[in-house]
Amino acid sequence: MVCFLKSWLTAMCRKQALNKNHIDHFTDTQIMMRLVSRFAARILIFICLFVAGQAAHASEKITIAAAADLKFALDEIVVLFSRLHPADRVEAIYGSSGKFQTQIRQGAPFDLYFSADIAYPRALKEEGFAASEVQPYAVGRIVLWNPSRDAGKMTLADLADPAIRKIAIANPKHAPYGKRAEEALKAAGVWEKVEGKLVYGENVAHAAQFVQTGNAQAGIVALSLALSPELAKQGGYALISDKLHQPLEQGFIVTKRAADNPLAQAFASFMAGQEARAVMTRYGFVLPGEAK
Numbered sequence: 001m002v003c004f005l006k007s008w009l010t011a012m013c014r015k016q017a018l019n020k021n022h023i024d025h026f027t028d029t030q031i032m033m034r035l036v037s038r039f040a041a042r043i044l045i046f047i048c049l050f051v052a053g054q055a056a057h058a059s060e061k062i063t064i065a066a067a068a069d070l071k072f073a074l075d076e077i078v079v080l081f082s083r084l085h086p087a088d089r090v091e092a093i094y095g096s097s098g099k100f101q102t103q104i105r106q107g108a109p110f111d112l113y114f115s116a117d118i119a120y121p122r123a124l125k126e127e128g129f130a131a132s133e134v135q136p137y138a139v140g141r142i143v144l145w146n147p148s149r150d151a152g153k154m155t156l157a158d159l160a161d162p163a164i165r166k167i168a169i170a171n172p173k174h175a176p177y178g179k180r181a182e183e184a185l186k187a188a189g190v191w192e193k194v195e196g197k198l199v200y201g202e203n204v205a206h207a208a209q210f211v212q213t214g215n216a217q218a219g220i221v222a223l224s225l226a227l228s229p230e231l232a233k234q235g236g237y238a239l240i241s242d243k244l245h246q247p248l249e250q251g252f253i254v255t256k257r258a259a260d261n262p263l264a265q266a267f268a269s270f271m272a273g274q275e276a277r278a279v280m281t282r283y284g285f286v287l288p289g290e291a292k
Contacts, residue, residue, distance in 0.1 A: 060088045060261075060263050061088065061091065061263070062112065062263050062264045062267060063091045063093065064092045064093065064111065064114065064267070065095070065103070065104070065112070065113045065114070066093065066113075066114040067094070067096075067100075067116035067203070068094045068116075068203035068206070068222075068225075069116055069177060069224045070092075070114055070224070071205055071228070072224065072225070073279050073282075073283040074094075074114070077270070077275075077279050077280075078090045080270075081267055081270050084270075085266070088263050090263075095202070096171070096174045096175045096203040097117055097120050097174070097175065098117075098120065098175060099174050099202075100115070100120075101113075104124060104129055104255060105129065109257065110255055110257070111255055111258035112252055112254055112255065112264055113255055114137070115250060115252065116140060116175075116176040116204075116222075117176035117179075117248070117250070118136060118250055121252060121253040122251070125253060128256065129253075129256050130253040130256060131257075133253075134252075134253055135268065135271070136249060136250070136288045137250055137252055137271055138250045138280055138286060138288070139247055139248055139249050139285065139286040139287075140176075140177070140284075141223040141242060141284060141286075142220055142223065142245070142248070143220070143226050143237040143238060143239050144159075144219075144237060145208070145218065145219050145220070145221050145225075145226050145231070145235065146217065146218045146236065146237075147212060147231070147234035147235035148235055149235055149236070150236040151218070152236045152237065154218075154238050155188075155238070156185060156188040156190050157189075157190055159185075159190060159193075159194045159197070160193040163217070164197065164217045164218050165217055166197055166215065166216035167197045167199070167219065167220070168207040168208070168220075169181040169182070169199075169200060169201070169207050169219065169220045170200065170202075170203050170204040171202060172200075175202070175203050176248060177204035177207075177220075177248070178200065179246075180245040180248055181220035181245075184220070184240050184244040187243075199216055204221055204222045204225065207219050207220070208221045208222075212231070212234070221237075223237070223284035224284050227283050227284050228283070252268070
């Protein structure tokens with residue numbers, strides 16, 4: 001009997017020891033799982049924050065309202081800028097400087113405004129629509145352009161030729177290049193002879209399209225467009241004396257909408273850099289601080 005009790009007690013002790021080891025093992029496993037769960041949760045939070053940050057950065061975008069004479073030059077500048085900001089988006093919209101001014105007053109979502117007439121952004125600055133000072137960026141020139149013959153030897157007086165039935169210019173009411181074309185024609189003494197031939201584009205690029213498509217036989221357009229790859233291979237141009245019209249001093253602003261947009265500020269700074277200035281010079285613009 002004593003031997004039986006001794007054996008039973010020994011067995012119970014061993015069982016308790018095994019149970020204790022099992023409990024200890026189970027407890028250790030629980031602790032480990034909790035630690036792993038906490039670590040995984042922290043990693044997940046970090047990943048979410050990182051992805052959110054990257055997504056926020058990738059979504060940065062600016063929209064530029066630009067005068068139509070900048071079409072080819074600014075497109076190249078945007079490409080250069082985008083190489084430095086590959087995760088960001090820059091969209092340029094081209095049109096009439098005067099119409100863009102009106103749209104900005106009405107709340108259009110533009111972050112920068114490049115005008116062919118510096119008077120437009122200056123007015124917006126005075127009215128409280130700008131987050132920066134008005135920055136002069138170029139002086140433009142107008143040319144007489146004909147795609148079917150070498151216009152290099154043409155003068156404004158030649159536009160009175162009956163063979164030239166239609167002459168395209170930008171609308172002087174809201175397009176600076178159209179206003180300067182009108183001034184030049186009047187100063188040259190041919191306005192009355194050609195006024196009935198004029199067809200008006202919404203902007204200077206639209207005027208050039210009239211000539212390209214044959215809806216006009218000649219046009220007064222921006223030098224920057226005549227030097228573009230698209231137009232340079234067609235016909236030729238004659239530079240119109242800048243003594244016949246008011247200067248085409250051009251300027252831009254960062255709009256009030258983009259006051260806290262670092263990408264807009266970065267693009268504004270990039271325009272003053274050597275790369276951007278080199279592009280502008282190649283398209284015939286006279287830059288601030290440089291002689292004609």
